[in-house]
Amino acid sequence: MKLDNVKKTKAKQQRILLVNDEKNMRTVLSDILRMKGYMVKGIKDGYKAIEAVEEENFNLAIIGLRIPRMNGIKVLENIKRKNPQIPVIIYTEDKTQTTAIEVMKKGAQDYLALYPPNECIANIERTLEERSKKLQIEKREGSAEKISSK
Numbered sequence: 001m002k003l004d005n006v007k008k009t010k011a012k013q014q015r016i017l018l019v020n021d022e023k024n025m026r027t028v029l030s031d032i033l034r035m036k037g038y039m040v041k042g043i044k045d046g047y048k049a050i051e052a053v054e055e056e057n058f059n060l061a062i063i064g065l066r067i068p069r070m071n072g073i074k075v076l077e078n079i080k081r082k083n084p085q086i087p088v089i090i091y092t093e094d095k096t097q098t099t100a101i102e103v104m105k106k107g108a109q110d111y112l113a114l115y116p117p118n119e120c121i122a123n124i125e126r127t128l129e130e131r132s133k134k135l136q137i138e139k140r141e142g143s144a145e146k147i148s149s150k
Helices: 003-012 023-035 046-055 072-082 097-105 117-148
Strands: 015-019 039-043 060-064 088-092 110-113
Touching: 015 023, 015 046, 023 039, 023 117, 039 046, 046 060, 046 072, 060 072, 060 117, 072 088, 072 097, 088 117, 097 110, 110 117
Parallel strands: 015 039, 015 060, 060 088, 088 110
Antiparallel strands: none
């Protein structure tokens, strides 16, 4: 099996929530991620994003800073309150240091610009890989505790 196929197989197990009010941007980024083998749910506003997190399991949430009905920071806070294990990436077209500090303090895994897209995708894949490693470690530690308690 080729290395690309192995990566795609792992990616297929990863579910991504993508929140962006611009349909074209949401479609382009969703299509790129799907071509890499990820399952993507695209949503256009903050309230629908919160509903999706309540109804489904996601490995990652990618949220626009400026989205309708509830801004990205409020969505981040709600997601972290409901499921602190989901890594959240906040993105924007106009990164500022003040906003970056604010979103990181509120629990965002990363704060990035969508452009250039190859860097954005690399950050998304890095975040998913870090989460997978963390879950594997937690699983191993849980198995070790069960064995040692017997």
